[in-house]
Amino acid sequence: MTETDLQDARQDIIRELGVAEEFDPSREIERRTAFLAERLETSGTTALVLGISGGVDSMTAGRLCRLAVDRVRENGGTAEFVAMRLPYGTQRDAEDADRAVEVTGADRCLTVDVQPAADAMARSLTEAGMDFPDRQAKDFVLGNIKARERMIAQYAVAGGEGGLVVGTDHAAEAITGFFTKFGDGAADVVPLAGLTKRRVREVAAALGAPDDLVHKTATADLESLAPQKPDEEALGVTYAEIDDFLEGRPVSEDVARWLVRRYRTTAHKRELPTTPWDTTG
Numbered sequence: 001m002t003e004t005d006l007q008d009a010r011q012d013i014i015r016e017l018g019v020a021e022e023f024d025p026s027r028e029i030e031r032r033t034a035f036l037a038e039r040l041e042t043s044g045t046t047a048l049v050l051g052i053s054g055g056v057d058s059m060t061a062g063r064l065c066r067l068a069v070d071r072v073r074e075n076g077g078t079a080e081f082v083a084m085r086l087p088y089g090t091q092r093d094a095e096d097a098d099r100a101v102e103v104t105g106a107d108r109c110l111t112v113d114v115q116p117a118a119d120a121m122a123r124s125l126t127e128a129g130m131d132f133p134d135r136q137a138k139d140f141v142l143g144n145i146k147a148r149e150r151m152i153a154q155y156a157v158a159g160g161e162g163g164l165v166v167g168t169d170h171a172a173e174a175i176t177g178f179f180t181k182f183g184d185g186a187a188d189v190v191p192l193a194g195l196t197k198r199r200v201r202e203v204a205a206a207l208g209a210p211d212d213l214v215h216k217t218a219t220a221d222l223e224s225l226a227p228q229k230p231d232e233e234a235l236g237v238t239y240a241e242i243d244d245f246l247e248g249r250p251v252s253e254d255v256a257r258w259l260v261r262r263y264r265t266t267a268h269k270r271e272l273p274t275t276p277w278d279t280t281g
């Protein structure tokens with residue numbers, strides 16, 4: 001890839017992921033609250049369902065859910081914000097998750113332990129003869145099962161209550177495909193779309209979230225063999241580098257090339273399943 005191709009690819013990614021040049025937290029809060037309220041009012045649904053992990057993304061999305069539900073009610077409509085705590089057994093940062101639920105101001109919080117279902121699936125796979133190369137590989141796959149069990153729990157509540165599942169994907173995760181396909185990647189509305197990680201944190205701060213949760217180290221926390229592993233360690237790049245790339249700031253050529261490659265290899269995670277009518281370009 002020539003230097004010009006790299007620059008063109010970067011501009012395409014910024015546009016495709018909807019990363020704005022200008023950023024004003026108050027404007028983003030208003031725009032994203034209006035989006036959620038509008039989706040509730042026009043879809044005939046009456047609840048927003050969101051998993052709260054104790055991380056900054058779900059806390060921020062949760063505050064926006066609260067504001068949107070309040071707006072629908074002010075407009076004379078019916079709506080509720082249902083938070084879900086979805087630990088796998090005992091969650092190490094359970095206290096943060098409880099605080100995050102408080103911060104969001106959810107109307108209700110349902111706690112569902114995903115461990116029994118996730119472990120039962122892993123056991124059934126082994127009994128069926130599914131062979132993993134080593135315990136690390138098995139643990140990684142179990143991590144994605146955990147994320148998909150969370151998806152099942154949230155869709156069960158949305159289905160039972162006539163609600164929409166809220167996803168927390170944003171540009172700094174979308175670019176690397178750092179989410180479980182049809183796990184946390186599955187949602188009906190994605191209010192943080194287009195934001196970089198530092199912008200998510202700025203929105204959280206503007207929404208009045210406590211400092212330690214605003215700046216908490218991001219973790220998918222899916223691997224039992226490496227609990228609370230920071231995303232940056234798993235990815236090998238920092239969120240500051242990803243954000244700089246997306247916001248058009250100076251970034252090393254190595255990082256830029258890696259991100260463009262990664263964006264391309266994970267395209268399938270941001271698209272609908274391919275059909276016989278799709279061309280491969």
Ligand SMILES: Nc1ncnc2c1ncn2[C@@H]1O[C@H](COP(=O)(O)OP(=O)(O)OC[C@H]2O[C@@H]([n+]3cccc(C(=O)O)c3)[C@H](O)[C@@H]2O)[C@@H](O)[C@H]1O
Nearest residue numbers: 144147173177178179180181184219220221222231234268
């Ligand atoms: N080219 C292609 N075209 C169409 N489909 C393709 C494909 N390549 C793989 N696939 C499919 O995609 C699957 C792989 O995707 P997937 O199952 O998602 O698995 P994968 O991308 O390998 O793993 C998910 C990654 O996201 C991270 N994650 C997950 C959840 C939350 C967070 C977080 O930040 O909190 C991070 C997690 O730590 C892990 O590194 C393959 O098994 C295959 O079914």
Ligand SMILES: Nc1ncnc2c1ncn2[C@@H]1O[C@H](COP(=O)(O)OP(=O)(O)OP(=O)(O)O)[C@@H](O)[C@H]1O
Nearest residue numbers: 051052053055056057058086087168184218219220
């Ligand atoms: N233990 C959990 N309980 C409830 N929901 C969870 C849990 N773990 C993950 N989720 C859901 O999956 C989403 C994706 O996880 P992710 O780690 O990207 O976001 P986060 O934890 O909110 O923030 P951060 O990326 O900073 O850790 C979360 O925002 C949340 O909605």
Ligand SMILES: [Mg+2]
Nearest residue numbers: 053055219220
């Ligand atoms: Mg997290």
